[in-house]
Amino acid sequence: MDVVFGLLSAVANAIGGELSKGLTLRYPARQLIGPLFLLNALLLAPLAPFQDWTWSPTIVALHLISVGLLILTSLAIWDLYDHGSAAATVTAQSISPLPAALAVAVLLPGTLEPVQVVAALIVVLAVLIGLSDSFGALGRGRTMVTVLVAAAGTGLVTVVGRLLADLDVGVVEAYVVRTSLAALVFYLFVPPRDVPLRALPGMLPRAAFITAHFVLILIGVQDGNPAVVQTAVATAPLFSIGFEIARSGRRPSGRLLLAASLAVIGVAAILLAG
Numbered sequence: 591m592d593v594v595f596g597l598l599s600a601v602a603n604a605i606g607g608e609l610s611k612g613l614t615l616r617y618p619a620r621q622l623i624g625p626l627f628l629l630n631a632l633l634l635a636p637l638a639p640f641q642d643w644t645w646s647p648t649i650v651a652l653h654l655i656s657v658g659l660l661i662l663t664s665l666a667i668w669d670l671y672d673h674g675s676a677a678a679t680v681t682a683q684s685i686s687p688l689p690a691a692l693a694v695a696v697l698l699p700g701t702l703e704p705v706q707v708v709a710a711l712i713v714v715l716a717v718l719i720g721l722s723d724s725f726g727a728l729g730r731g732r733t734m735v736t737v738l739v740a741a742a743g744t745g746l747v748t749v750v751g752r753l754l755a756d757l758d759v760g761v762v763e764a765y766v767v768r769t770s771l772a773a774l775v776f777y778l779f780v781p782p783r784d785v786p787l788r789a790l791p792g793m794l795p796r797a798a799f800i801t802a803h804f805v806l807i808l809i810g811v812q813d814g815n816p817a818v819v820q821t822a823v824a825t826a827p828l829f830s831i832g833f834e835i836a837r838s839g840r841r842p843s844g845r846l847l848l849a850a851s852l853a854v855i856g857v858a859a860i861l862l863a864g
Contacts, residue, residue, distance in 0.1 A: 595810030596822025599803050604680055604829035606799035608831045608837075610668075611676040613796065617785045619672035622793075623664050624718055624776030627787055629797035631770040634762050634805075637741030641762045656764070663743025663770065666736045674725035678846055681743050684738040684853045685717050687820040687861060690745030705758040707862050709786070714741070720849030761794045761808045765801075813828050824857035 670679040688710040695707055721737050722730045730793075739819055754764045810819040827850035831842055 591817045592810050592820050594816045596819040597805050597825065599806035599810065599819075599823050600826035601626065601829050602799045602803040602806065603683075603823070603826040604736070604833060606796055606832050607613065607676040607680040607830050608801060608825075609796035609799065610671050611679070612648035613793065614668070614671045614738045617789065619668040620665065620780050621782040621785050623668055624773050624780060626789055626793060626797055626800075626834050627773035627776060627780050629790065629793055630801050631773060633797060633801050634766050640765055641760045642705050643760075643763050644758050646757070649754065649759060652750055652754050652757070653764075653771070656754070656768045657749060657775070659747045659750065661770045662769050662774055663724045663740060663747060666743065667767075669728070669736055670740060673727045675834060675842075675846075676840060677827060677830040678721055678829040679740075681717065681846065681853055682721055682740050683848045684824045684827050684850075685704040685714055685857065686744035687824060687857050688714050688745070690749050691740040693746055693749055703863075706863060709856070710833070710860050711727055713852060713860065715739075716852050717771075717849045717856070720852065721844050724843070724849075761805065762823055771829040799803055818862070821861050824854050827853055
């Protein structure tokens with residue numbers, strides 16, 4: 591079942607990516623972040639009263655770290671959506687298990703073999719180079735930095751989520767706290783002046799698919815192999831490319847196809863070898 595949950599999460603992420611790109615064609619990308627985080631939080635908020643909430647100074651600190659990482663990651667991801675295709679942005683996020691694995695290897699020596707660390711670095715670099723021309727207006731240098739922030743941030747948010755889970759923090763608590771606090775920060779510092787309230791119902795499908803993407807991962811890793819789940823999730827770029835071909839009838843660039851393929855093969859080879 592871990593493969594099934596991972597694949598369902600990948601499909602949800604790919605659909606969410608297409609919907610995200612569509613929103614950037616109508617509204618300023620960064621102004622969308624606050625309202626979308628608010629919707630994400632509201633989708634799971636009805637379950638909050640029925641969950642056991644756990645608090646301690648360590649948990650509060652981890653929540654704040656998670657929110658900070660989420661804010662930086664979201665800025666990078668939405669800059670990518672604003673300047674490139676949904677498939678390219680989803681590909682950038684799909685290598686997030688590799689930075690996460692590298693971070694875990696630093697925090698917990700012995701969790702990755704040296705050859706896996708080197709292979710992970712090579713795959714990340716190859717995908718960065720493959721995507722360097724996919725976000726034209728950003729320029730190659732800024733594109734590579736933004737892709738790296740998006741991938742590393744996504745992976746580190748997952749690592750912090752695991753640390754919270756180890757302290758008995760539930761899925762609903764972790765997700766609602768980080769998304770609602772991130773929404774508050776964006777409403778304060780990047781207010782959605784050009785995103786009218788009447789637009790929020792139209793954003794619900796996107797919020798639902800992205801929330802499903804994260805929840806399916808969390809469910810999958812509870813009883814399944816995290817490496818298998820993350821590998822299945824990394825197939826999202828292939829679904830996204832398929833959706834774009836079906837929608838536009840145009841074949842993506844060879845570099846994007848290569849980057850997407852490297853992401854899937856590299857994540858699978860490195861994580862499953864562990």
